[in-house]
Amino acid sequence: MAQVSSTADEQAPNLLSTSKSVLLKISRFNPESDDSSKFMEFSIPYQKWTTVLEAILDVKKHFDHSVAVRYSCRQATCGSCGMLINGKPRLACFTKISELDSDVVTVEPMNNFPVIRDLAVRFEKLFDKHQKIKPYVIRDDTELESDQREFLQSPEEVEQYIQFANCIKCGLCNSACPTMATDSSFVGPQALAQAYRYVADSRDKGNDDRLNIIDESHGIWRCHFAGSCSQVCPKGVDPAMGIQFLRGYLLGFRN
Amino acid sequence: MTKDENNGGIKRMVNPNRFGIERIAYLLMRLTGLGLLGYFIAHVYETSNILRGRMGWDDFLAMTQTTEGHIFLVLVIGMCVFHTGNGIRIMLGHGGVGVGKPARPDYPYDPASQNYRHKIGIYSSIVLAAAAMMYGMAVMFGE
Ligand code: HEM
Ligand code: SF4
Ligand code: FES
Numbered sequence: 037m038a039q040v041s042s043t044a045d046e047q048a049p050n051l052l053s054t055s056k057s058v059l060l061k062i063s064r065f066n067p068e069s070d071d072s073s074k075f076m077e078f079s080i081p082y083q084k085w086t087t088v089l090e091a092i093l094d095v096k097k098h099f100d101h102s103v104a105v106r107y108s109c110r111q112a113t114c115g116s117c118g119m120l121i122n123g124k125p126r127l128a129c130f131t132k133i134s135e136l137d138s139d140v141v142t143v144e145p146m147n148n149f150p151v152i153r154d155l156a157v158r159f160e161k162l163f164d165k166h167q168k169i170k171p172y173v174i175r176d177d178t179e180l181e182s183d184q185r186e187f188l189q190s191p192e193e194v195e196q197y198i199q200f201a202n203c204i205k206c207g208l209c210n211s212a213c214p215t216m217a218t219d220s221s222f223v224g225p226q227a228l229a230q231a232y233r234y235v236a237d238s239r240d241k242g243n244d245d246r247l248n249i250i251d252e253s254h255g256i257w258r259c260h261f262a263g264s265c266s267q268v269c270p271k272g273v274d275p276a277m278g279i280q281f282l283r284g285y286l287l288g289f290r291n
Numbered sequence: 292m293t294k295d296e297n298n299g300g301i302k303r304m305v306n307p308n309r310f311g312i313e314r315i316a317y318l319l320m321r322l323t324g325l326g327l328l329g330y331f332i333a334h335v336y337e338t339s340n341i342l343r344g345r346m347g348w349d350d351f352l353a354m355t356q357t358t359e360g361h362i363f364l365v366l367v368i369g370m371c372v373f374h375t376g377n378g379i380r381i382m383l384g385h386g387g388v389g390v391g392k393p394a395r396p397d398y399p400y401d402p403a404s405q406n407y408r409h410k411i412g413i414y415s416s417i418v419l420a421a422a423a424m425m426y427g428m429a430v431m432f433g434e
Contacts, residue, residue, distance in 0.1 A: 150296055214317060264314050273396070276404040277404035289386040
């Protein structure tokens with residue numbers, strides 16, 4: 037694959053008052069035709085507020101529109117644009133170039149996810165694992181049968197799980213996890229944090245079911261509390277906290 | 292690494308960069324655990340030399356009186372102390388102790404589970420291990 041290097045200044049008249057530029061290295065790989073990944077380099081002008089996603093879209097617009105990248109909301113809500121930015125899993129739309137404090141920005145597909153092409157990875161496994169832990173309120177009665185119109189919760193009860201309900205399924209945590217790096221069957225921090233989200237929900241009666249699912253050889257016990265999941269989570273979910281609470285619960289230390 | 296899976300593999304697992312002191316502690320815990328396991332097996336083998344009688348025992352023990360033997364034992368002391376100290380921290384953490392409590396997250400989303408209590412636990416395990424190694428060196432090399 038050819039190495040492309042050019043200045044966007046001449047070709048991107050929409051970015052006028054540019055004072056700085058950054059070398060953006062994009063990992064290119066098509067599993068159907070390439071043996072290994074290669075980097076393409078672009079010099080991109082940026083402002084204080086320019087995000088890595090905007091820089092990639094700039095490349096698509098002005099240099100090479102074949103760069104594969106997944107995005108949608110551009111505001112850290114859809115969870116589509118996770119990638120390795122200078123080696124660390126981050127959301128491209130939530131990472132400003134200026135905050136990286138580097139003249140070179142390298143973007144690669146997230147590890148622990150199969151690559152579709154370039155920066156886009158497959159999420160099937162993450163969704164399967166998420167689904168496996170039954171991410172919904174389980175109880176025998178339903179709202180329609182109950183004489184109450186809704187299942188009441190006190191504000192304190194909501195506080196127990198609301199943090200974990202912030203998960204946008206971006207997969208950054210699974211990409212950062214050292215266990216996931218060597219064990220692709222591990223259920224992973226994303227799903228475990230969601231297991232805790234429902235276990236901690238006072239409306240839910242499905243604990244036995246859910247705990248059985250994660251209490252297996254590739255389940256919760258593979259977590260070594262390295263904490264990397266929590267350090268990369270862009271929504272403050274803190275999966276490591278949820279996982280330790282779950283394990284404390286399974287070990288009988290917590291109610 | 293197969294590109295199909297794109298798993299980070301052992302290379303990514305043992306790379307302690309970018310994820311703070313907690314990830315370094317994770318790596319040290321694994322290395323010291325394996326080191327101690329190796330030492331434990333070697334220790335069983337070593338002590339079985341007693342079956343060769345007093346001469347055999349003394350011969351083998353003489354190995355620990357060399358400079359290399361001293362350095363090896365200093366390393367074992369360090370591994371033991373760090374692994375025990377950090378092990379107690381991890382066991383508490385695994386039980387859900389000292390990992391913070393759920394709260395509505397706010398930007399910049401500093402995770403409550405990666406808090407100063409656990410950081411102090413890690414740093415003090417490292418400092419204790421270093422102190423024990425220095426004491427060991429003073430005893431062994433100071434004769
Ligand atoms: C009081 C002493 C000890 C304590 C408190 C302790 C504690 C622990 C804990 C909590 C773990 C799990 C770490 C994790 O989840 O990542 C662990 C792992 C391990 N320990 Fe120990 N341990 C002690 C002594 C030993 C000894 C004497 C040996 C060797 C014979 C040993 C060998 C290992 C090994 C091989 C691992 C697995 C490492 C890994 O896979 O990450 N430990 N220890
Ligand atoms: S827990 Fe955080 S990092 Fe993991 S998938 Fe959810 S939002 Fe992303
Ligand atoms: S584009 Fe939606 S999270 Fe980044």
